[in-house]
Amino acid sequence: MTLYFTTDHEWVAVDGSVDGADQPATGTVGVTDYAQGQLGDVVFVEVPAAGTTVTKGAAAAVVESVKAASEVYSPVSGAVTEANAALEAEPALVNTDPEGRGWFFKLTLTQPDELAGLMDKAAYKTFVASL
Amino acid sequence: MNPDQPDLTLPLDGLHRSLGARMVSFAGYAMPIQYTDGIIAEHQWTRSHAGLFDVSHMGQLTLAANADAALEALLPGDITALAEGALRYSLLLNDQGGIRDDLIVTRRADDLHVVVNGATKAADLAHFRAAGLDVRHHDDLALLAVQGPAAVTALDQLVPGVAALRFLRAAAFAWDGIDLWISRSGYTGEDGFEVSLPAAGAEAFARTLLAHPEVKPVGLGARDSLRLEAGLPLYGHDLTPETTPIEAGLAFAVSKRRRTEGGFPGAARILAELAEGPVRRRVGLAIDGRQPVREGAAVIVDDVVAGLVTSGGFGPALGSPIAMAYVPTAAATAGTRLQVEVRGRRLDATVVPMPFFPKSYVREGTRA
Numbered sequence: 001m002t003l004y005f006t007t008d009h010e011w012v013a014v015d016g017s018v019d020g021a022d023q024p025a026t027g028t029v030g031v032t033d034y035a036q037g038q039l040g041d042v043v044f045v046e047v048p049a050a051g052t053t054v055t056k057g058a059a060a061a062v063v064e065s066v067k068a069a070s071e072v073y074s075p076v077s078g079a080v081t082e083a084n085a086a087l088e089a090e091p092a093l094v095n096t097d098p099e100g101r102g103w104f105f106k107l108t109l110t111q112p113d114e115l116a117g118l119m120d121k122a123a124y125k126t127f128v129a130s131l
Numbered sequence: 132m133n134p135d136q137p138d139l140t141l142p143l144d145g146l147h148r149s150l151g152a153r154m155v156s157f158a159g160y161a162m163p164i165q166y167t168d169g170i171i172a173e174h175q176w177t178r179s180h181a182g183l184f185d186v187s188h189m190g191q192l193t194l195a196a197n198a199d200a201a202l203e204a205l206l207p208g209d210i211t212a213l214a215e216g217a218l219r220y221s222l223l224l225n226d227q228g229g230i231r232d233d234l235i236v237t238r239r240a241d242d243l244h245v246v247v248n249g250a251t252k253a254a255d256l257a258h259f260r261a262a263g264l265d266v267r268h269h270d271d272l273a274l275l276a277v278q279g280p281a282a283v284t285a286l287d288q289l290v291p292g293v294a295a296l297r298f299l300r301a302a303a304f305a306w307d308g309i310d311l312w313i314s315r316s317g318y319t320g321e322d323g324f325e326v327s328l329p330a331a332g333a334e335a336f337a338r339t340l341l342a343h344p345e346v347k348p349v350g351l352g353a354r355d356s357l358r359l360e361a362g363l364p365l366y367g368h369d370l371t372p373e374t375t376p377i378e379a380g381l382a383f384a385v386s387k388r389r390r391t392e393g394g395f396p397g398a399a400r401i402l403a404e405l406a407e408g409p410v411r412r413r414v415g416l417a418i419d420g421r422q423p424v425r426e427g428a429a430v431i432v433d434d435v436v437a438g439l440v441t442s443g444g445f446g447p448a449l450g451s452p453i454a455m456a457y458v459p460t461a462a463a464t465a466g467t468r469l470q471v472e473v474r475g476r477r478l479d480a481t482v483v484p485m486p487f488f489p490k491s492y493v494r495e496g497t498r499a
Contacts, residue, residue: 040165040169040170040352041169041170041171041172041447043421043423043445043452044421044422044423044445044452046422046474062474064422064423064445065170066170066171066174066352066356066444066445066447067164067170067352067355067356067444068425069423069425088421091421
């Protein structure tokens, strides 16, 4: 599993082949700890249903805090295979465990080469420190 | 606000930052939206203990004590009969009876103290002056609110005697050589106080209050969720130049004498709406499920867009989403089922009485 990050503070954890071999690459998407801190107390999350097609950089989910609604962009393009049902009952998982149990959705990547444009953990850490 | 204009700083800017506040731009000022605990914790703390709010962005104005009659030409409240030390909530109206701002007028021994919204204070000052009123703007004063069930004991320790004030009453006090003007009032639905004091002394006073174990700093985020739960309208959102006091459910702000005499802007329309009812009303909505609805969302009655949400969010003390909306009078009865459209989906909702969360004011006639 390899972790990638966007400048919009989403992460995607990718399993499988990213170079077009037999097994298609799959990923799990969520928002980073920095993002949850900026969002504040999360009270509702709208995640894309299984079967939905998502596009890199386009709105894929919506996070509602007490104060406002914020869009979450998909870090990569693909087909959603599973939405995190636990967020329905416990949206605060996004605050308490953003890079674990607070994941948003799983997908099959359709453009694995998009990963080349994302940051690794060290680069993201440097990016956040620069903000 | 003008995005090209840098934010002004509040007298307590340094204190907010030292307390770990997240600062945002609001009404032209850099203001704390939340501190380290977050909006929900700050909201709940205010409901159970006491929150300290810096609302120094609001405009503090004074008029001569004998300007009461002239002021009545701009608003529908009875100001001439206002007793010394009494507050009155009122509304600056335009000629169509729409609301230019909401404000509090207090009669003091030597003047009338007027508190207006931060975002509208420049326009209000111009409006007062255009009406020939000699108004002073006291931008050298800070305004702090202490709100919650523990506010009275915490503040009375610092300023003995404030516990004797009742809701919408005010008096002069002092602390450590600093003059304070304190009213029992607020914008949270809780018992509490608002303290007007010289900006130069505000940080020392705030730090001393914050040293009390029951008092924590609370930001604008929780101020908004608290007032929403209390059913209190927010100017620029729930009240606008296009809404009248009667539509907004603020008929109480049209004083009895003024109903007979008129003589305020838009009186013909407002008095007609009082007699016959307005075409639409501000209502509270309880939203089914957990998804909040926000300002601007369409309200759908019988499959037709019939109104708009003007404030919406999550009520932390209620644990559910709530909103204020304007709907046709026929749909304004408590219990009416309707829908709110959010991102193309329709959420079911019910018209409910406000406040959503019961108020805890300590009114005249209550014992200390």
